[in-house]
Amino acid sequence: DAVNIDRVLEEIKNDDWISHSRLVQTATGVREVSKQLQRRPIRRAVRNVMIVTKARDNELVYLTRELAMWLLRTPRYGSDIGVNVYVDAKLRHSKRFGAASIVDEDSRFPSMLHYWSPDLCWSQPEKFDLVCTLGGDGTVLFTSWLFQRIVPPVISFSLGSLGFLTNFEFEKYKQHLNTIMGDEGMRVNLRMRFTCTVYRNGTPGGEVEEGEQFEVLNELVIDRGPSPYVSNLELHGDNELLTVVQADGCIFSTPTGSTAYSLSAGGSLVHPDIPGILLTPICPHTLSFRPMVLSDTMLLRVSVPRNSRATAYCAFDGKGRVELKQGDHVTITASQYPFPTWNTRAATQKGFESKPGSQAASDNDDEPEWD
Amino acid sequence: DAVNIDRVLEEIKNDDWISHSRLVQTATGVREVSKQLQRRPIRRAVRNVMIVTKARDNELVYLTRELAMWLLRTPRYGSDIGVNVYVDAKLRHSKRFGAASIVDEDSRFPSMLHYWSPDLCWSQPEKFDLVCTLGGDGTVLFTSWLFQRIVPPVISFSLGSLGFLTNFEFEKYKQHLNTIMGDEGMRVNLRMRFTCTVYRNGTPGGEVEEGEQFEVLNELVIDRGPSPYVSNLELHGDNELLTVVQADGCIFSTPTGSTAYSLSAGGSLVHPDIPGILLTPICPHTLSFRPMVLSDTMLLRVSVPRNSRATAYCAFDGKGRVELKQGDHVTITASQYPFPTWNTRAATQKGFESKPGSQAASDNDDEPEWD
Amino acid sequence: DAVNIDRVLEEIKNDDWISHSRLVQTATGVREVSKQLQRRPIRRAVRNVMIVTKARDNELVYLTRELAMWLLRTPRYGSDIGVNVYVDAKLRHSKRFGAASIVDEDSRFPSMLHYWSPDLCWSQPEKFDLVCTLGGDGTVLFTSWLFQRIVPPVISFSLGSLGFLTNFEFEKYKQHLNTIMGDEGMRVNLRMRFTCTVYRNGTPGGEVEEGEQFEVLNELVIDRGPSPYVSNLELHGDNELLTVVQADGCIFSTPTGSTAYSLSAGGSLVHPDIPGILLTPICPHTLSFRPMVLSDTMLLRVSVPRNSRATAYCAFDGKGRVELKQGDHVTITASQYPFPTWNTRAATQKGFESKPGSQAASDNDDEPEWD
Amino acid sequence: DAVNIDRVLEEIKNDDWISHSRLVQTATGVREVSKQLQRRPIRRAVRNVMIVTKARDNELVYLTRELAMWLLRTPRYGSDIGVNVYVDAKLRHSKRFGAASIVDEDSRFPSMLHYWSPDLCWSQPEKFDLVCTLGGDGTVLFTSWLFQRIVPPVISFSLGSLGFLTNFEFEKYKQHLNTIMGDEGMRVNLRMRFTCTVYRNGTPGGEVEEGEQFEVLNELVIDRGPSPYVSNLELHGDNELLTVVQADGCIFSTPTGSTAYSLSAGGSLVHPDIPGILLTPICPHTLSFRPMVLSDTMLLRVSVPRNSRATAYCAFDGKGRVELKQGDHVTITASQYPFPTWNTRAATQKGFESKPGSQAASDNDDEPEWD
Incomplete structure (x- = not known):
């Protein structure tokens, strides 16, 4: 078993007194552990990808279809086929999404294309290895709302200007997702909630x-x-x-x-x-x-x-x-x-361009319908 | 040996991959360790106390004398006498401080009253188990400047209005110092420098x-x-x-x-x-x-x-x-x-009265002479 | 007739063109006129004084009684008696105010003590030569609300800490009112509404x-x-x-x-x-x-x-x-x-002690009941 | 004689007392006079135009030449020729400016092209009917510095982004200057100094x-x-x-x-x-x-x-x-x-795009040399 923090805590508790220099050393050490943890990659094959978007926005529905098909088709992890995809249950009968024509493409697709509902997110969050959001900061906040306990790692694609939570351009989704499902593994930032x-x-x-x-x-x-x-x-x-x-x-x-x-x-x-x-x-x-x-x-x-x-x-x-x-x-x-977001080195240096954003989530009419 | 943070770090390094839920657990654990550390008391008998003040301020020199005599006289740690005291070498020949009349009081005092210089602070900071400052925030900043490496625990007494760094009233010095040199031990906050x-x-x-x-x-x-x-x-x-x-x-x-x-x-x-x-x-x-x-x-x-x-x-x-x-x-x-400051439960809840203070250290002419 | 601004405006209109130096001179002149106007005293005998306060506050009702009696009794303008007083119609039957015992004092008082209502303020604002408010900034705002058109000159007495609108201590009301009803006349600031x-x-x-x-x-x-x-x-x-x-x-x-x-x-x-x-x-x-x-x-x-x-x-x-x-x-x-407030030289220099005040009028439960 | 503000002031002074309603009326009237003044056009034929720019900036020197020639050539006020032009004495021998080739063009130009120096601005500011600045806000501030007493009307052309003081694009200089020297006359804002x-x-x-x-x-x-x-x-x-x-x-x-x-x-x-x-x-x-x-x-x-x-x-x-x-x-x-700046209706609505600008005049290395 790897890192036994419980044991460390136990030891601290048993040690009633601590010398001054020991205290300083331990505190410094804990900071170092914390720093290292941020750099750990997660070991996990991404088998199930959830896509969250604003189901009423026509353009986003088309892009969801494009992304879903690419995920289903692209061979992964030694197989000749892609990974399971979960889309919003509201798209099940959407003509724009066209589920029927998707699953017609390959006989294995009908068992790979699934639908998520808020209930499923609530009861089985660990079902999802990765969540892709398409849209603005409102869609990311909606994703946070869907997962009231454990949150799967999230990557957020923006279509227009990059926001603070949506810092990847949708245009480059293939490149980013290939990295995540590649050999390197996935490094995440754990954002406090x-x-x-x-x-x-x-x-x-x-x-x-x-x-x-x-x-x-x-x-x-x-x-x-x-x-x-x-x-x-x-x-x-x-x-x-x-x-x-x-x-x-x-x-x-x-x-x-x-x-x-x-x-x-x-x-x-x-x-x-x-x-x-x-x-x-x-x-x-x-x-x-x-x-x-x-x-x-x-x-x-x-x-x-x-x-x-x-x-x-x-x-x-x-x-x-x-x-x-x-x-x-x-x-x-x-x-x-916490809320884990995918983290590349490139995405680390930010925050010097400040503008109030995603405020009240409702400024830009960006969020999915919450009910 | 109590807490082995090095081992924890080692374990983290050896564990190339980490599962998502494990990462979250470990990060949470590290935060808990950090929290507990803040509550550790320091196990140390206070044998040598350094007093820092503004040597040119007459009133402060009188109070330094009062504090020094009380520390020398008051029996500590099972002995019938007090602890060693280090005062500013500038006071060695000060009439107001009156070193001669202090050491006359008890034949053991001549070997208990010492003088500190910036050189001594630089070369042997571990000589001091506790530093008492008398004065304003400028005196605390001066103390920080004296100890460019390890800093002994510091308690700061104010004579007038309490500042952000000087949060103990001089009037209650006996009560506070009796607590520190008593059974409870000393709990400190490690302030970042x-x-x-x-x-x-x-x-x-x-x-x-x-x-x-x-x-x-x-x-x-x-x-x-x-x-x-x-x-x-x-x-x-x-x-x-x-x-x-x-x-x-x-x-x-x-x-x-x-x-x-x-x-x-x-x-x-x-x-x-x-x-x-x-x-x-x-x-x-x-x-x-x-x-x-x-x-x-x-x-x-x-x-x-x-x-x-x-x-x-x-x-x-x-x-x-x-x-x-x-x-x-x-x-x-x-x-x-870091800069360790003594911390009582009472001193913890602060910071809701905001006023810019100790700015530029020189507003209030409060600091000792730096040379 | 004194200052004929209409004629000035007429002249400006008739003069299609203006030379550059003439423009600068005229603009400077207008600023000077404006400055002088602020220093004009108002020529008016104060015959009718209105008192505004919070009718539900017991202490304020007692003070209103005190002020009203002093105004009724104190000889003014060559007569052996004081001036007419208007108090809130809500006090007509108030035991604390005790109108009956006031008018019993002098046979002329029954015709000198009157009651104001919002309707009267609306229809005949020029009836009042002076308004005294007792209370906080909320009471001043209420007075502004009562007079939706012409506002009589207002002097505001505070009982506790002085506010921005209530800058006279009630304790000194005799001194201030004697000045206003004395030979000097009344100088007012016209506050924009x-x-x-x-x-x-x-x-x-x-x-x-x-x-x-x-x-x-x-x-x-x-x-x-x-x-x-x-x-x-x-x-x-x-x-x-x-x-x-x-x-x-x-x-x-x-x-x-x-x-x-x-x-x-x-x-x-x-x-x-x-x-x-x-x-x-x-x-x-x-x-x-x-x-x-x-x-x-x-x-x-x-x-x-x-x-x-x-x-x-x-x-x-x-x-x-x-x-x-x-x-x-x-x-x-x-x-x-505009809203004219009494202005002494002493009251001029202000505004360097800034704290948000009278905010939302309702913070301090200070205002009379608005209905 | 048009507007006699002196008389108004005299009348106010003679009128020791003023009634309350008269005070309010007069104050309102003065505000109206002030408002009307802002809308007065200046009656003046623009016979002498001064151009201020950064004499060391090559591009600006070329543009100064272009502007000067256009002003000299373009017929004005019923004549078949343009107006007098004053350029910086530093350009007298500048090859880039090429004064010799300018005055060669027309036998009348040698007596129309003049040079200004800080001394001339100091001693005879009324010589200039209009000042054109080319450059950034620093050049406008320099112009203000040149005229320590009376300032001629100023129009400021910007080459790049418009600043707060330089709100006209150089590209449209012909259009703007034709308006100013046309029938409408010139309306200015008097900016306080x-x-x-x-x-x-x-x-x-x-x-x-x-x-x-x-x-x-x-x-x-x-x-x-x-x-x-x-x-x-x-x-x-x-x-x-x-x-x-x-x-x-x-x-x-x-x-x-x-x-x-x-x-x-x-x-x-x-x-x-x-x-x-x-x-x-x-x-x-x-x-x-x-x-x-x-x-x-x-x-x-x-x-x-x-x-x-x-x-x-x-x-x-x-x-x-x-x-x-x-x-x-x-x-x-x-x-x-005051500092008169040319004012079109279009230039009036501004100020909702706020960015700190022209700060310290030296950020952008924009100013002419001050000596």
């Missing part, structure tokens, strides 16, 4: 009930919604009160999301490798409430005080407006289910 | 020569100095060109320094645990050049192009103005010598 | 109907309200398209409002004398959309395109949420009804 | 001596120059202390300059018609020191306290670094010599 959990506590003294839970790849936004009043949200970190949020709202953003809504509100750009949680206020009422980057080991909790005049609203990656009533709260933690 | 190295390359085709090297705790500032022209600095990360800096200058700040100069220039507040390098432009000439947080695993290099019209100036923690001429460059890396 | 008019155009090709109209003293905010989608608002200036607003919303603020919501969103502080309209975007999606100050001679129009996915919401001085549907628009112009 | 005057007061109790004086079109920057220390500059407005500047420096910018250095430091964009002075701090040490817009009727004074540890440096439109020593001060007032 947050696990956001809503808790309800309608009646004073009553039980706290767990409500909605979402994994977010970009950000959780909490604001006053339609209310003219601003709720004085309480922010706790590791169970201690950090501040009372006096602002129109606040954004809890991952480093990935630092190029999106958080940037519009004045947050810094943060490299995806940084294990931090960005807290960016929206129109803060005090000049001293500045954008900040918190440690991702912190358990954050935002609550609407029971005596608050107003409620608050949560949006998860720009979707799923959930109301927090008086007494409710939402927790934010670094997720144990 | 940068190693900044200047390289000279005066003649085209000539040898590159290593010049000045400084450890900084707050920030390195590179600006145009007295020149009316702006040099187009080139910024490389891991040997790839990231950007040409079009700005009056730029600040490379540690998370510790995020409350100082970087904040004035619009940077975010960054929790000291975050392993990041803040790059904050000063008056950028393009709106897209935004403050950013880079990974601390990156090797940064800033160079003045050989054809540049102007030179540039470096300031290290607000000191040591060094000119970078055409062809010169400076590198910035996370240092292997 | 905006006239904001909503136009409805529900059916393509149909008639445009004028809807709500409000005078605002601080700002008009247009945002997406509860909608997750951002409407691409079109902004016209003097009938030419200036930009399509890509932001969560935008704020049109007067210089007076520059210390309020606009400041939270990153706008500059603007001196009340500046004839400008601040346009401050809320979370702009492009970095080049910066806060700006437009000329107050511009007619601004914000419209929701007929094909917009979302509607937009207007708030006038933090109140009166009005929905703009597809095809609707709202115009913003400098009002011909 | 500042008069900045340095005062020396080296010895305590000694006389204050007037030092350098500059007219600036973009901005005055005061910073700490090469000093590591920040001077605590004192800022007075109309002789009252407004604030002690705690920052790396501060920028006093005209609305014209709001797109230049001030924007880099976080200032708002301000429409050129706004009579305001932008005060934008550079890296302020307190979060409450925000960019602001002051009234242009204010007399501003920045002084270096006599007990200051450091001196300060002034730069006028990016040039002329002048040191302010302890006891010295500099005053800033709206100039009585």
